[in-house]
Amino acid sequence: MNDRGQNVGEAYPKKLFLTSLKRCEANPGFLASFYERFMKSSDEVARYFRFTNFEKQHKMLMKSLELSARATEGDREGLREIAMRAETHSRPYLNVRPPLYQLWLDSLIAAASEFDPEWDDETEQAWRRILGFIIKHMVSHYDG
Numbered sequence: 044m045n046d047r048g049q050n051v052g053e054a055y056p057k058k059l060f061l062t063s064l065k066r067c068e069a070n071p072g073f074l075a076s077f078y079e080r081f082m083k084s085s086d087e088v089a090r091y092f093r094f095t096n097f098e099k100q101h102k103m104l105m106k107s108l109e110l111s112a113r114a115t116e117g118d119r120e121g122l123r124e125i126a127m128r129a130e131t132h133s134r135p136y137l138n139v140r141p142p143l144y145q146l147w148l149d150s151l152i153a154a155a156s157e158f159d160p161e162w163d164d165e166t167e168q169a170w171r172r173i174l175g176f177i178i179k180h181m182v183s184h185y186d187g
């Protein structure tokens with residue numbers, strides 16, 4: 044363990060990501076700020092969310108991020124979550140085109156860096172590693 048409670052040599056920095064996510068969650072407006080940035084990033088993205096109930100969406104995304112992070116360690120519930128999200132976002136359903144994930148990532152990192160009072164380079168790397176894993180899975184299942 045190092046001083047941030049992370050196992051040295053851990054393949055994915057899940058703990059660092061989850062503790063940062065908790066700090067963001069405790070800071071009101073985090074996910075509202077993320078979706079605001081994300082929708083401003085392109086008209087195409089804004090169109091996807093024109094009928095969205097954001098109160099519900101915020102809860103679902105937070106739960107999904109917590110669960111998905113566990114997939115990096117092969118946790119069964121985590122793997123089930125990323126499989127379901129890959130399916131709902133695939134071409135036949137929500138049809139989230141793969142290039143949009145970069146905008147999603149940039150918007151979420153920008154919001155987290157503002158809402159986590161302890162944000163630093165190591166934290167950013169943790170977010171990029173964990174979210175990169177999830178995005179790779181979703182994109183590779185775009186066509187089902």
Ligand code: HEM
Nearest residue numbers: 088091092094095096103104107131139143144147177178
């Ligand atoms: C790894 C990245 C992402 C994660 C973890 C994620 C997670 C979620 C979750 C948990 C939901 C609610 C349950 C569901 O409908 O499946 C959802 C809905 C949705 N997501 Fe994503 N999402 C991601 C990326 C994206 C991207 C890049 C877009 C592009 C526009 C997008 C568009 C949507 C839309 C349109 C909905 C439905 C909203 C509604 O109900 O009105 N998502 N997402």
